[in-house]
Structure formats: C-alpha cells, structure tokens
Amino acid sequence: MSDTITIPKSEYKKLKESVTISKAEYEEMLETIEILSDRGILKDISDSKKQFEEGKFTTLSNLKNEI
Numbered sequence: 001m002s003d004t005i006t007i008p009k010s011e012y013k014k015l016k017e018s019v020t021i022s023k024a025e026y027e028e029m030l031e032t033i034e035i036l037s038d039r040g041i042l043k044d045i046s047d048s049k050k051q052f053e054e055g056k057f058t059t060l061s062n063l064k065n066e067i
Helices: 009-016 023-036 039-053 060-066
Strands: none
Touching: 023 039
16 A cells, blocks of 8 residues: 655645756766866866877876886
C-alpha cells in the first residue's frame, strides 16, 4: 500500500522550477565560479597557455632525466 502526499500548489510550482544536482556537481560549480572570479588565477592560466604555445615548457620525461 502506498501513502498519498498532498503538496500545496504554491510549493509544487516551486518544485517545478527547481533543479537537482549531486553534491559533487554543486561543489565543482562553486570551485569553477571561484576560479573564474579570481583575476590572478585567470592571468596565470592565460600566461601558461601562452608559454605552452611558445614551446616554453618541459615534458615529464625530460624533467625526470634532469634529476
């Protein structure tokens, strides 16, 4: 036997407009927002991309050989 639950129309409308995501997805979104809100981090990412495009990097293999 199943139970019947009655939800007021006003609450049902709120539920129809809501989105449910996992806690992990929520935390990932918060982290992304934090990164995108930090100009320093965005500059570091931009600088790193530029250095990579200019070939100013070393591979893990080369780094291991230097040690």
